[in-house]
Amino acid sequence: MRCVVFGATGYIGGRLVPELVRAGHRVRAVVRNPAKLDEVPWRDRVEIVTADVRDPGRVAAALEGQEAVYYLVHALHERDFVRLDREGARAVAAGAAAAAVRRIVYLGGITPEGERLSAHLESRAEVGRILLGSGVPTIVLRAAIILGSGSASFEMLRYLTERLPVMVTPRWVRNRVQPIAVRDVLHYLVRAVDLPAHISRGFDIGGPDVLTYLEMMRRYAVVTGLPHRVMLPVPVLTPWLSAQWVNLVTPVPRTIAVPLIESLVHEVVCHEHDIAAHIGEPEGGLTHYEHAIELALARVRNADVPTRWSDATAPGAPSDPLPTDPRWAGGSLYQDVRERHTAADPVTLWRVIESIGGESGWYSFPLAWSVRGWIDRLAGGVGLRRGRRDPRRLHVGEALDWWRVEDLRRPTLLRLRAEMRLPGRAWLELSVTPGPDHGSTYRQRAIFEPRGLTGHLYWKSITPFHDIIFGGMARNITGAAEQRQADPR
Secondary structure, X not given: OEEEEEOOOOOOXXXXXXXXXXXXXXXXXXXXXXXXXXXXXXXXXXXXXXXOOOOHHHHHHHHOOOOEEEEOOOOOOOOOHHHHXXXXXXXXXXXXXXXXXXXXXXXXXXXXXXXXXXXXXXXXXXXXXXXHOOOOOEEEEEEXXXXXXXXXXXXXXXXXXXXXXXXXXXXXXXXXXXXXXXXXXXXXXXXXXXXXXXXXXXXXXXXXXXXXXXXXXXXXXXXXXXXXOEEEEOOOOOHHHHHHHHHHHOOOOHHHHHHHXXXXXXXXXXXXXXXXXXXXXXXXXXXXXXXXXXXXXXXXHOOOOOOOHHHOOOOOOOOOOOOOOOOOOOOOOEEEEEEEEEOOOHXXXXXXXXXXXXXXXXXXOHHHHHHHHHHHHHOOXXXXXXXXXXXXXXXXXXXXXXXXXEEEEOOOEEEEEEOOOOOEEXXXXXXXXXXXXXXXXXXXXXXXXXXXXXXXXXXXXXXXXXXXXXXXXXXXXXXXXXXXHHOOO
């Protein structure tokens, strides 16, 4: 079938597209930033279309000539995600009906019956209702926690269990949850388009195990060989307070942790398993909890994580044009530019640049970076805990600690956009040019566009530390390249 996927660069979308291609479908991937797909292995096997789901005109163009629609967009990163999700769903529902699409498939969340829902779960349910009311046959798949390398739910579970041998646990950790492995979610998604047109409804999907979150943490510890985790129940910890703790201990920022935990306040288990009568289970059966954990950890160890929750960008993220571009018309702009010649060849220097961040660090004053990261976490930002997907290779659009890879022109330019809490917008640009005598020139540019008086004061206050931070970075990066060239081991 001709399938259009909205949200093709998201956590599920980025894994679904190659599965649809493998199943023989012709896929049109809809993205806001096509550069994010430049290096995915399936790039040349799909059609790429640029559109935002809240732009009805672009949505209509993306739907033209298609038979099936996958809607995998969720604006959880945004403060007003309920309104944004509603607008996107309405635009796609109306466009699908006008284009005479044969099938819509949507992945939402399991909702408990007869309870007041969190904003996160209510928004998921509302999107499902909008799509089911489009007049187009629609399948809404409802899942609880999705277990897979790089998922926000898995990262929260992983870091809480690994970093806290003793935990003060709120009451919600005793609520029952029915997690499902990401491979099983993809199985249902791929086959949902083949269902006959008279089937238009929602289905709960879940794995074979129903556990409390407490049991999930304890079983994770067993799978990974950790000592027994001590849990001290405290009834007064609210979901909001729990989210602050998750924000500090795990890579999941408060903006994601709050809606995730608010959802766990409910028992999220399947009310029915009707999907079994329409779509068979995966070969070998549904994945048990322990095996799902083992599979996810194996991908993490092998640096083979195809998508991560942190790689999804929020609509309207500042990216283009860069404030130093001629077509940019703005106010004040601050820059710190460093340039150093090195005896290291351009290839070796580039390898050091592209491996920056994560476990490699930032080549200057680690304590200052760590303190700034903790300050950002306390302020509700992303901090330095997001790390990187692959220790050697970056991709446009992926998260890199508190930066986002905005431009990558291998092997000459890496541009990062800051996503920490700042009174303005900031970029860090690292570039390589060949130099004389087989050496190279390293150029580093920090750019800051202040917002209001606070932004100007912020830049002035950190200027005295620039030589330590930025100067040290330039010296250490070129030094690391020279050392690597002298000893390539």
